[in-house]
Amino acid sequence: xxxxxxxxxxxxxxxxxxxxxxxxxxxxxxxxxxxxxxxxxxxxxxxxxxxxxxxxxxxxxxxxxxxxxxxxxxxxxxxxxxxxxxxxxxxxxxxxxxxxxxxxxxxxxxxxxxxxxxxxxxxxxxxxxxxxxxxxxxxxxxxxxxxxxxxxxxxxxxxxxxxxxxxxxxxxxxxxxxxxxxxxxxxxxxxxxxxxxxxxxxxxxxxxxxxxxxxxxxxxxxxxxxxxxxxxxxxxxxxxxxxxxxxxxxxxxxxxxxxxxxxxxxxxxxxxxxxxxxxxxxxxxxxxxxxxxxxxxxxxxxxxxxxxxxxxxxx
Numbered sequence: 628x629x630x631x632x633x634x635x636x637x638x639x640x641x642x643x644x645x646x647x648x649x650x651x652x653x654x655x656x657x658x659x660x661x662x663x664x665x666x667x668x669x670x671x672x673x674x675x676x677x678x679x680x681x682x683x684x685x686x687x688x689x690x691x692x693x694x695x696x697x698x699x700x701x702x703x704x705x706x707x708x709x710x711x712x713x714x715x716x717x718x719x720x721x722x723x724x725x726x727x728x729x730x731x732x733x734x735x736x737x738x739x740x741x742x743x744x745x746x747x748x749x750x751x752x753x754x755x756x757x758x759x760x761x762x763x764x765x766x767x768x769x770x771x772x773x774x775x776x777x778x779x780x781x782x783x784x785x786x787x788x789x790x791x792x793x794x795x796x797x798x799x800x801x802x803x804x805x806x807x808x809x810x811x812x813x814x815x816x817x818x819x820x821x822x823x824x825x826x827x828x829x830x831x832x833x834x835x836x837x838x839x840x841x842x843x844x845x846x847x848x849x850x851x852x853x854x855x856x857x858x859x860x861x862x863x864x865x866x867x868x869x870x871x872x873x874x875x876x877x878x879x880x881x882x883x884x885x886x887x888x889x890x891x892x893x894x895x896x897x898x899x900x901x902x903x904x905x906x907x908x909x910x911x912x913x914x915x916x917x918x919x920x921x922x923x924x925x926x927x928x929x930x931x932x933x934x935x936x937x938x939x940x941x942x
Contacts, residue, residue: 629670631703633663634696637675640664641693644682701905721750721910724760724769726776727829727853728792729897732872734773741917748910756828764900770911772900776828785903787928793871794893795885797878799861805884812840812888819865820844824851832895833868840890857883868893901929 639649640660650657668675675689685693721741725734730752738750755763757774764772765783775792796815798804815837822844823830830849837844847865850856853873860867861882877883887893899915901907907915907929919926 629667631699633667635700636660636663637667637689638693638696638700640676640683641685641689644684646678646683719748719910721748721908721914722769723750723752723771723773723914724763725752725754725773726757726760727754727827727851728775728870728872729773730754731853732870733897737914737918741914744917745913758828761900764902770901770908771914773897774900775895775897776832778900783902783904784900785929787899787924788896789899789922789924790897791894792897794868794895795871795874795887796866797857797860797869797874798866798884798886799863800882800884802864802866802884804866804886807886809887809889812836812890813842815844815866816842818844819863820846821848821850821856821859821863821865821867822846823853823856824849827851836893899925899929 636649636653636655639653640646643649643652646660646664647657649655650660653660664675671688671692673688674686675692676683677686723734723738731754734752738752742748742750753763753769757776757778760769760772760774761778761781761784763769765781773789780786796804796810804810822833836842844866848859850859853869856867856869857874857877859865860869861877871885874883874885878885901911915925915929
């Protein structure tokens with residue numbers, strides 16, 4: 628088996644480009660560094676460096692080895708961090724990201740339930756577009772993402788659909804449509820309509836539906852926040868399209884009314900995103916474990932992703 632100490636020396640030479648610089652950085656003699664590399668080369672049966680006056684450059688075999696050594700050293704650092712996380716789980720930090728529907732209507736209850744188990748653990752939540760959440764994961768700014776909408780797929784991220792977000796046409800309790808159960812999407816043509824602002828990804832989704840059926844509602848107001856849309860619809864005679872979870876209480880109380888679209892059900896999946904190229908932090912694993920009762924697939928899909936693709940710790 629390859630010696631970890633020798634592999635660290637090898638990686639340091641590759642990083643510095645010099646046996647002398649690596650020896651200085653590691654507080655070793657140059658002869659000791661050279662001997663460790665010769666030992667590795669003898670064990671592997673191939674040269675790892677081309678030595679010259681300008682320093683040391685990797686051979687093709689050395690480049691291949693370096694790729695694996697970087698991953699091994701990174702995993703060791705992650706293992707140390709994970710053990711620390713587990714030891715101090717109750718005092719850790721969990722960073723989440725979500726699109727607006729999940730952030731406003733799902734995460735608060737999830738976080739509340741989670742903090743009953745870990746009251747000293749700090750939880751932060753940032754609300755962005757699905758693509759921005761994916762980028763935040765790749766930039767190590769958040770630990771988990773919960774998104775509704777389009778994002779750019781990448782091998783560095785795994786995703787798991789958790790549930791469908793069902794959307795309906797919504798109107799206020801005094802609207803003429805309040806006694807109807809459904810309507811054709813074409814009935815929205817020229818209808819007074821309140822919707823998301825153009826920069827909100829949900830706007831592109833509703834615009835695509837309207838374009839498909841050649842419908843042009845009369846947009847009288849635009850908001851970023853679904854709560855603002857809900858309040859405006861509830862107080863006026865306009866219509867909108869909102870997730871059911873956003874208006875369930877108001878519909879039960881008779882202050883709003885939901886109508887389905889006859890041409891097609893309106894659904895958007897809410898997905899869990901996590902890094903495919905590194906283990907999930909202990910705090911994030913604990914949070915996912917708190918959701919398993921509601922979403923049993925988390926246990927199978929997150930915990931059992933192939934380790935060749937994602938070195939995840941099991942939940």
